[in-house]
Amino acid sequence: MLQEKLYEYLLHLGDNSMILGQRLGELCGHGPELETDIALTNISLDLFGQVRNYFQAAAQIKGGDATEDTIAMLRYEHEYKNVYLVEQPNDDFAHVIVRQFFFDVYHQLLLNELIKSKNETLVAIAKKSIKEVDYHVDFSSTWVKRLGDGTEVSHEKMQTAVNTLWRYSMELFNATEVEQWAAESGVGPDLDALKPFYISRVEEVLHEATLTLPEETVFQYGAKTGRHSENMGYILVDFQYMQRAYPNMKW
Amino acid sequence: MLEISEEIEELLRSVSDPEIPVLSIMDMGIVRKVDFVDGTYKVDITPTYSGCPAMDTIGDDIVSAFNNNNLHAKINLVLAPAWTTDWITERGRKALEDYGIAAPRSAEVDKAALLGEANTIKCTNCGSVNTKMVSRFGSTACKALFQCNDCHEPFDYFKCLK
Numbered sequence: 001m002l003q004e005k006l007y008e009y010l011l012h013l014g015d016n017s018m019i020l021g022q023r024l025g026e027l028c029g030h031g032p033e034l035e036t037d038i039a040l041t042n043i044s045l046d047l048f049g050q051v052r053n054y055f056q057a058a059a060q061i062k063g064g065d066a067t068e069d070t071i072a073m074l075r076y077e078h079e080y081k082n083v084y085l086v087e088q089p090n091d092d093f094a095h096v097i098v099r100q101f102f103f104d105v106y107h108q109l110l111l112n113e114l115i116k117s118k119n120e121t122l123v124a125i126a127k128k129s130i131k132e133v134d135y136h137v138d139f140s141s142t143w144v145k146r147l148g149d150g151t152e153v154s155h156e157k158m159q160t161a162v163n164t165l166w167r168y169s170m171e172l173f174n175a176t177e178v179e180q181w182a183a184e185s186g187v188g189p190d191l192d193a194l195k196p197f198y199i200s201r202v203e204e205v206l207h208e209a210t211l212t213l214p215e216e217t218v219f220q221y222g223a224k225t226g227r228h229s230e231n232m233g234y235i236l237v238d239f240q241y242m243q244r245a246y247p248n249m250k251w
Numbered sequence: 252m253l254e255i256s257e258e259i260e261e262l263l264r265s266v267s268d269p270e271i272p273v274l275s276i277m278d279m280g281i282v283r284k285v286d287f288v289d290g291t292y293k294v295d296i297t298p299t300y301s302g303c304p305a306m307d308t309i310g311d312d313i314v315s316a317f318n319n320n321n322l323h324a325k326i327n328l329v330l331a332p333a334w335t336t337d338w339i340t341e342r343g344r345k346a347l348e349d350y351g352i353a354a355p356r357s358a359e360v361d362k363a364a365l366l367g368e369a370n371t372i373k374c375t376n377c378g379s380v381n382t383k384m385v386s387r388f389g390s391t392a393c394k395a396l397f398q399c400n401d402c403h404e405p406f407d408y409f410k411c412l413k
């Protein structure tokens with residue numbers, strides 16, 4: 001029973017990084033400039049590396065034929081536990097950066113708590129990942145400031161992205177049953193307690209970037225429990241294509 | 252410190268990072284432990300970055316190196332304690348510099364350089380410290396891209412990871 005919950009919790013942790021990693025991977029060769037292209041794909045690679053660690057641990061719990069690949073590739077849409085934020089499309093560079101920034105700030109707060117987890121595997125993964133995610137936060141914050149406090153056009157595009165994406169931010173802190181279990185048993189953090197820190201960090205950077213959070217927001221919840229947006233189907237078609245077309249293929 | 256015989260050390264020393272061929276895995280500090288159990292060498296290695304695509308290749312290369320000497324090895328990937336650039340040996344730092352990659356500096360110097368607050372990273376081509384960061388992420392996750400303001404050559408800097 002406990003192991004089952006831990007398995008589910010590992011999926012929560014892994015799925016966010018995996019779907020965001022996939023979104024960033026779509027940009028490979030399409031970044032606005034070479035250096036940014038490389039940075040975004042490097043961040044994608046970091047995220048996929050972290051996902052491998054979570055899913056290897058999950059596969060061990062599941063046993064049988066389960067591997068990191070079957071967990072990543074062979075679930076149905078409603079079985080993925082990622083939030084709406086990470087499945088949002090790469091509409092333009094402003095959306096890519098704001099999505100990244102909103103996730104990175106959460107990711108850093110989360111990992112800084114996970115290093116205190118009662119679960120040793122999670123501690124090891126978090127200690128490894130946090131070093132990488134510190135760089136991600138630096139990268140996305142720098143771009144938020146540069147573009148927000150940039151030209152009139154870049155400012156407007158960034159403000160539009162903030163207005164569009166902010167509604168998906170609070171889902172990160174809306175604990176599911178499994179995340180509540182994790183908090184109560186000392187495996188993961190109390191997400192609600194992280195929220196004020198999150199908002200103040202986001203506001204700090206936005207303020208420097210001369211950007212503001214929208215005044216009234218109707219926050220969106222539900223992806224974590226499997227009710228994904230239309231985007232998710234398209235992501236999975238791409239992501240799972242090889243395994244669906246050629247079951248059990250290896251390379 | 253690793254407790255291994257000279258023979259095994261030499262063998263492990265022959266394996267290098269496929270992306271930085273001049274750097275032996277021993278000098279990179281990714282070999283954490285070697286145990287000899289029931290005729291098999293169990294080699295613990297740790298990744299530099301979670302997503303480092305070289306880890307599988309490095310594991311295979313270690314196994315082949317043992318096989319070529321009629322020995323058996325098994326690879327075990329460990330995550331804790333997490334790798335840090337402090338584990339790169341002096342010899343490793345020298346190899347990096349000779350190869351054209353600036354070796355990692357202390358956390359403080361690193362931060363100042365990456366934030367563009369101080370010019371401290373030495374150009375691997377002409378030795379000038381009048382250099383600037385072009386991108387925080389370079390050809391691989393572990394490196395940042397720099398350019399020299401004097402000789403104008405671009406070069407990689409191995410980022411400090413603590």
Ligand SMILES: [Zn+2]
Pocket residue numbers: 374375376377378379399400401402403404
């Ligand atoms: Zn130079």
